[in-house]
Amino acid sequence: MTIYHLENDKTEDLFHKLTSEGRQKAYEISRTNDKNITYKIVQKIYIDEIFSEGISEKSIIICTQIRNKFKELAGLLVDNIKDEHKLEIALTNLESAMLFAEAGINKNLGENK
Known part of the structure; x- marks a missing residue:
């Protein structure tokens, strides 16, 4: 089992605003790069989610x-x-x-x- 570490509290706060798909994407990027989940990674995913939302x-x-x-x-x-x-x-x-x-x-x- 892999344990993912969030870079800091600011990263953790934004991470929790991501959809479950966004969190999974952050995990995959982190695993691929063998890095912690950084604020920049989370921020890019969050921005992508916000500006890509469709309206049901x-x-x-x-x-x-x-x-x-x-x-x-x-x-x-x-x-x-x-x-x-x-x-x-x-x-x-x-x-x-x-x-x-x-x-x-x-x-x-x-x-x-």
Whole structure:
């Protein structure tokens, strides 16, 4: 049995964000090169996973529902916040929350295929 060592805590934190396929890829690269699993190896796999994610049909349906709820909330904000500066900040943060929610849903549903 081969024991794989992660380079440091930073590497370990990012390693745990990888999908099971990504972790397996890191193990294979490490085994092929007879090295520890380095941050650079994990980072390249993580970037590949993030920018290669497909969106499932189920994700599209859920994200559309979420966008509609966020749109409804944005309308309430526009109707009730008179200070333009605070309104812009609220809308920007609402948009960020929506994007993070969608990313989380896409990642979660992608792992449960």
